[in-house]
Structure formats: structure tokens, C-alpha cells
Amino acid sequence: MAYECLFTSPRCVFFTFTLLNQLLPSILGATYHSHDVTSDTVCNRYHKRELQVYMSDPVILETRPESAHMLTLGLSLSCTFEMEAKGFYTTGVVSVVQSMNFRSHGDNCLDYMQTIYEDEDNDMKLKRKKSKKKKILKKVVKAAVLSRRRRDTDDEDGRGPRICGRVLFGLQVDENETLPPPFADPLPPTKPDQGVLSSLFWDAPNPYQSLVSDAAEVDHKGEIKTRLHISNRMLRQNEDVNLKVVYTAYQECDGRRVPESLFHCGYGLCISRSLVNDGLVNCPFGDCADEVDCASAKEANIIAKVLHYERTDETSVWWIILWVLVGLVLMFLACCGGIFLFMRRRKH
Template sequence: MDFLKATFVIPFALYLIPSLTGYNITYRKYDIRNIICDTLKDTDIILSYDHSVILKYSLDNKGHDFRPSFYCKYKVLARESNMGIIAIVQKMRFRQFSEEICIDYLKLKIDGLPTCGNILFGKTVNKDGNISSTYENYIRNKYWTQGTHIQEDHTLETEMSLNNHRPQINDTLEMEVAYTGFRRCYEGSSSEWFDCGHNVCIKSTLINDGIVNCPFGDCRDEGNCEYARRQAENETK
């Protein structure tokens, strides 16, 4: 990694959007289109244990004759050498031709499978608005869901694409993904760390805040997924 580039890009990005960070300094929030991809090219985002990163995108068509066309890739880098990276789609409404074919997509890992459709806390939301309990991926005898990725090492490259296929009237495209640093629980436990299960620990400051940081589909750091959903809905009112 070009160290000079990284040290220049990240402070500049933080300086550009103080209003997006809100009052919760645990999370650094960025507009993926206007900040991460359009303003600063080939951005490297630095992640620490104490500060998670949330990237957001939204487009409300409102009946306009508009064809979105957008492509972006970026890297999330762990600050500490022993840190892994958890990526969880907090919410998503991306278009699909079918259950197997995406019109718009997010690849949490650039060489991984595309994620699209209606996703909440990394899990598929069905037509009735219920959160699916299905696990789509399997690794090392552990499960995680469609909109979740666990990166063991300190670099995760993500890719996002919006197709120029014309949206239907009143289509809303939106996506929010949270990146969280984790360590293995056997490296030492204390009240500063929260056990997500499967030997994955995150900082305790990240629990019960409406953002799901634990990657195994049970929303453990928020009590459960329905509680997290209600809390997130209250935050947007």
C-alpha cells in the first residue's frame, strides 16, 4: 500500500463530512458516491477496533426518467496487524432480474458473489417483510449470511455497481454496509470485548446501538434481529 496516499486520503475524507458522522463517534459514516468514489479516487479506508465504518448510498427515482450508472471499488484496511474485518450489509434495496441474477450489486469481497435484492442485517427479507433465517455461505464449519463477509487478514476490497437499466417509477435504490474490526477471542478477553461466537470478538462499545456488527446471522450484539430492526427504525424517525 502507498502509505503516503493512505495518510492523505483518510484525514481528507473525514474533514469533508463532519455532518455525516453525527454524535456517535464510534461510527464514521460516509456517502459512498459523493465522498468515497467520486471525490477521492481509489480510496483506502482505515478501520480500527474502536471506530467502525459505515458506507451509505441512496437514490430515490420519484418517477424521473433517470438511468443510474455507477461503478466503484475501494479497500478497507485494518489498522492493527492482528485485526480481521467483518462486513455486514445493514440494509439494501438493489434490483434483480431474478433471484439468481442481479441488476445492481455489491460484492463485499471483490472476487466473491454479488449481493442484491432486499437485505437487512446481512439477511434476505422476503415479500412479507420477514427476515430470513437461511445461511447461504459456509466456511470452516461456521456459517454466515448472504450480505456478510469475514476477512481474516487486514485488507478487504469491495466492489459496487449500479446498472443503467431504467428504474421503475418510484423505485428506491439504497445500500448501507458496516465494516467492523474483530480479533480472535482467545487473544484475551475482558469487559472491553464482546463475544460474537465462533471465536470472533468485537469491542463492547459496539453493542446495543442499532447497528449489527456480529456476523453470524443472529444479531447477537443487538439482542436479536427484530430488536435491532425496531431500534434502527426508531433512529430514522
């Protein structure tokens, strides 16, 4: 029966594909997948783009020299995209702005990034309507979400503040890029306590919301939705606009007993150890823990393996070839299994 399941069950085939998707990055090492934020893969005016991130496959979204012509000509860019964490044991997703130089006019941001906190799917809304008995309790939890949300929101529709100006490793900095001193005390080893009531519902407050740095986000449900806007005002002389954001999948852990394959950022949030000391900051709490400290990160060279996607590429050619080969092998095994079962039944 086990032999028949191996070759005939769709569930077994799906499990094999999923297992290979997890094992290959671990064998090949961590690889950052870099996309131009102005490409259609990331930013589309009419449709929300969705990208995926794994523990050993973080994603970089950045402005590149080839997209500078858009800014030089004064073309605007405005879109919404979503980053979703995938993989076994993955809990959520982290975003850290590595560098940003966005324009502002007084207190108003001309260019900005903005997190969308409440953009629920219709399916989730329908599920909530079905549980009428918990309606009152959910209102209490929703009030707790609003009360514990870090920073004042831009408006009342569930959007975070607009982030602009100069940013380095998730921290707002001045023109000289002066970084704050390292933390005096280590961060706690466990996740902040949400309370028994909050943990029972999907509406539970994000325990990391008030702990991350100014230009970093953590979503414990595994989805970060972002609004990106670049003004159509043409660049002035000696003016520059640039952005580089790293998205990393994480899993919850006990900082007192961290597995060898993981690195503890603080507050029970762990990332893949293969991302440590690679020149890119993945920890979101403002101390650049995975790069020793922020001063070291500023001086470090990027040694991470980065796979750059061209503006017209939706996926890597090499990954397409690899998955085609894997698919052919699985189809061959499935055919062999089918022939074996056919011959076996024919004999009986």
C-alpha cells in the same frame, strides 16, 4: 538516554502519534464514520479507494437522499474500494449489510455488491516467488482455499457472488422482511480449527468464510475488497435503490474469557463492547448477537454516534483541527528537547 529518545527519535514520535490515535477514540467513545457510497471518497471509476476502520471507529457506507438524483437520471455507478482494519491488537475486518434494496431481472442482478477474494499486491506475489521450497505445499493450501470458499463464485477470477435483492442485517429476506428465528444454541467460543498446515502460510483458508450470513464478510487478514455496481437503468415508478453497510474491525479472543472491553460475537471473534445495543448490527453470523437478536435490531432505534461526511469532505474538519494541535504540541516538545540537548552539550 530515555529523555533524549523522547524528543529526538522519529520512532518515538511515530509511536506517540499511533498511541494518541488509539487512546482518543477510547476516551471519546465509539463513533461511526458515515460516507455516501456515490462520493469520490468511496467510489471512483478509475482508482481503487482505500478506507480505514478501527475497533472503536466503524465505517458506514450508504446511499443518501442527496445522491438520489444520480439514480433518477439513470447514471451508472461502478467502482472498487477496499476497507482495511487498523490499530493495536486488531486482527481483521467485518462487513454486514444493514439494509439493501437492489434491482434484479430474473436471476441476473442489475445492481450488486461483490467481494473480491483474490486481488493480491505485487509485493506479496514477489514474496511468494522467493520461497521456492514451499511451492508444492502452497499449491495444496491454495486448493484448500478454493474448496472451502463459501458459496459458488461468480467466475474463476476470485470474485464472490453478486449480492442483490432485499437484505436486512446480512440476511436475504422477502418483500415482507421476514427474519429467521433466533439460533437455538449459542455459537462456539473459539475460532474454527484450520489445521497446522494451513496456519503456516499466508494462503491459509479464511476460517470464517463458510460461517457468516449471506450478505456479510469476514477477512482475517484485515482487508475487504468490494465491487459496487449500480445500473444506469432509470428508476421506475415506486422503485427504490438503497444500501447501508457497516464495516467493523475485530480481534480474535477466547469466548470463554472475554475482556470487559470486548463483546464476543461467536467463533472467537470479538468487537468493541461500545458497539453493543446501538441499533446497528456488527456481528456477521446472522444472529445479530450484539443487538440481542435480529427482531430486536429491527425494532431498535439507532442510538450510535454517527459522524456524517459530506460528499466533498475527505476528512472531518474537527479531526484536522485536533491533529494540527497535537502536531504543534509535539513540535514544541521536540524543539524544547533539542534546545535542552544543545545547551547540555555546550556546557560540556
